[in-house]
Amino acid sequence: MSEHRAMLGLAAGASAAAASALHGLVLRPMMLTWGATREEVARSYPGDELIPEADSNSTMATTLPAPPSEVWPWLAQMGCDRGGWYSWDRLDNGGRPSADRIVEQWQGLEPGQRLASVPSGRAWFTVAVLVSERTLVLRADTRLPSGRPFDAFGGPAPLAFVTSVWGFHLQPAGTDTRLVVRTRGRSHPRMLTRPMDLLFWEPAHFIMQTRQFYNLRARLARPA
Structure with a gap:
């Protein structure tokens, strides 16, 4: 026995x-690296420099059936308090459907602007880099375990935190657009946050990002 x-x-x-x-x-x-070429993975992108000592990163990409000028308005209106995130709305938009059309009042976007990342508005992304029809980089600085934002430039970091960027980079591809999404993050204490990255955050990002790609593609493929 x-x-x-x-x-x-x-x-x-x-x-x-x-x-x-x-x-x-x-x-x-x-x-x-879902959908990204080796060249896209190896490249540096605007916003990478905001997390110079990143301990987590990803580069995912897709081809969208429209030029950057038509893709950009969908990205410009993202946010829980605006057009949503075009992903699994029950998970990241409080169950409210993401916008299925371009809304003019949500097109204004400026560096430093806050975009609610949760329906309550108690957490947010900050527009860190903005180049119309080319680059949109969102930054989040989050205390752990509360999940509340902190000012990464206003003093010492909390004992436990995650700071990250979520960048959208558009390149013309004939009549289409190549959309490359780069994430970079740094967190502390790493002995606690690394298991969370491997077991939760990386799979969750993969699930949500691929869904966003799918929904953006579907919206852009429809007749205007």
Whole structure:
């Protein structure tokens, strides 16, 4: 019986090791670079410099069926207090459907502007880099575990925090647009935040970002 248990233990350990290797060598790199070419992954983008010592990053991309001038208005009106995020609305927009049309009153966007990241408005992204029809970089500086924002430039960082950027970069691709989304983050204490990155934040970003790609593509493919 003890020999049988030992064999089961060895089999379980081997399975866990194989699963861990599969995730680390195949699944995780695929999630973090979904849709992006090697050149797009290797490039630097505006906003990268805002998190110079990043300990997490991803580069995902898609091709959208419209020129940058038509893609940009959809990005410009993002925010829970505006057009939503075009992802899984029950998860990131309080169940309110994201906009399915361009709304003129939401087109004004300026550096330093806050875009609510949760329906309550108690957390937000700040517009960090803005180049119309080309680059939109949103920044979030968050205390842990409260999830409340803090001023990253107004004093020392909290003992536990996450600071990150979420950048949207548009490049013409014939009559289409290549949309590259770059994220970079830094967090502390890393011994606690790294497991959360691996187990929650990276998979969650993959699920939400691929859904946003899908919904943007669907909106742009419809007749005006």
